[in-house]
Amino acid sequence: MNLATYINDLLYRYDCVIIPDFGGFVTTRIGAKMDRDMQTFYPPTKQITFNSHLKHNDGLLANYIASAENTSFDKASSAISLSVIKWQNQLQSKAIEIDNLGVLMLNENKQIIFEPNTNVNYLTESFGLSTVKSTAIPRLKEQNVVVKPLTPVTSSTNDDKKVIPAFIKYAASAAILLTLGFAGYNGYQNNQQKEVLAKKEIAIQKKIQAATFVISNPLPTIDLNVVKEVYKPYHIVAGAFQAIENAETKVNQLKEKGFNASIIGTNKWGLIQVVFNSYVNRNDAINNLYKIQKTISKDAWLLDETLN
Known part of the structure; x- marks a missing residue:
C-alpha cells in the first residue's frame, strides 16, 4: 500500500x-x-x-x-x-x-x-x-522638450469694426424681453398647478385618516408553533449496518448511554449510518470525537457533509 x-x-x-x-x-x-x-x-x-x-x-x-x-x-x-x-x-x-x-x-x-x-x-x-x-515593459526615457509660447491672434483692428444699425439692437432687446416674459408666465402656471394638486392630496389624506373599517365576523386567531431546524453537518459515526433493525438497536443502545443518537441515512455502499451525535460546529464535533474514541469506541470517526 x-x-x-x-x-x-x-x-x-x-x-x-x-x-x-x-x-x-x-x-x-x-x-x-x-x-x-x-x-x-x-x-x-x-x-x-x-x-x-x-x-x-x-x-x-x-x-x-x-x-x-x-x-x-x-x-x-x-x-x-x-x-x-x-x-x-x-x-x-x-x-x-x-x-x-x-x-x-x-x-x-x-x-x-x-x-x-x-x-x-x-x-x-x-x-x-x-x-x-511576463516580459519586462521598456519605458521611454524623459527627453527635453521645448514648448513654444502661444502667440495671441487678433481678429481685427479698431478701423475694421463694423457699425451695427440701431434698429437691430432694439429688435434683439425686444426678443429677449418676450422670451423672459414667456418663461415667467410658464413658471407661474406650473406653481399654480402644484398648489392645486397639493391641496387635493391633503384632502384625500384627511378622508383616509378619518375612515374606519369594521369587520362584523372576525376570524379566530391561530397560534402556530414553528420549530426552526438547525443544520448540523458534522456527525460522529458509530457504525454502518445492512439491516434497519440492527441500526435501530444501535441507536437505542447509544441513547441509553446518554447520546443523542440517530440514523442519518445510507452511504454510497447502501449501508445505514448511525451516529453518536451531530453538531453545528466542527471544533465541537472533533473535541467530542476524541472523548468518544478514548472512552466508548476507538473506531468512531468524523463525517463532514460540507465537503460533499
Whole structure:
C-alpha cells in the first residue's frame, strides 16, 4: 500500500491529514502573488507544512483507506502503522521523499524537518491555472522638450469694426424681453398647478385618516408553533449496518448511554449510518470525537457533509 497516494488525495479536500503516531500535514492557503524581479505571476495555492505534534488518530486517513481498499477500519489502521514504522526506520539513516509532498529528514536534534514540493498545487480552485512569466515593459526615457509660447491672434483692428444699425439692437432687446416674459408666465402656471394638486392630496389624506373599517365576523386567531431546524453537518459515526433493525438497536443502545443518537441515512455502499451525535460546529464535533474514541469506541470517526 502506497500511503503517500492517500495522503495526497485527502490534502485536496482537507486542511489537515494526520498520520497516527507520526505527525500531520497541514495546509495554509496562499493568495496569488507576483515576483517583480522575475516578472512572474503565481496563482493561489495551498502551502504544505508538517507538524510532528499532531499524532492523535482522528480516523480520517484510516477511514478513507478502508473505503478505497474495500477493507475494514482495523486493517487500514494496521497498514498505516506498518508504513509509519518503515518511515521511522528509514529516517534514522537517510531522508525520505514522499510522492508529490516533499522530503522528510532528521536534524541534529533528531527532529523531523519537512521540505515541501512547490510544484504541486493542492488548491482545487486554482485547477488549470499555471505560473505566468511576463516580459519586462521598456519605458521611454524623459527627453527635453521645448514648448513654444502661444502667440495671441487678433481678429481685427479698431478701423475694421463694423457699425451695427440701431434698429437691430432694439429688435434683439425686444426678443429677449418676450422670451423672459414667456418663461415667467410658464413658471407661474406650473406653481399654480402644484398648489392645486397639493391641496387635493391633503384632502384625500384627511378622508383616509378619518375612515374606519369594521369587520362584523372576525376570524379566530391561530397560534402556530414553528420549530426552526438547525443544520448540523458534522456527525460522529458509530457504525454502518445492512439491516434497519440492527441500526435501530444501535441507536437505542447509544441513547441509553446518554447520546443523542440517530440514523442519518445510507452511504454510497447502501449501508445505514448511525451516529453518536451531530453538531453545528466542527471544533465541537472533533473535541467530542476524541472523548468518544478514548472512552466508548476507538473506531468512531468524523463525517463532514460540507465537503460533499
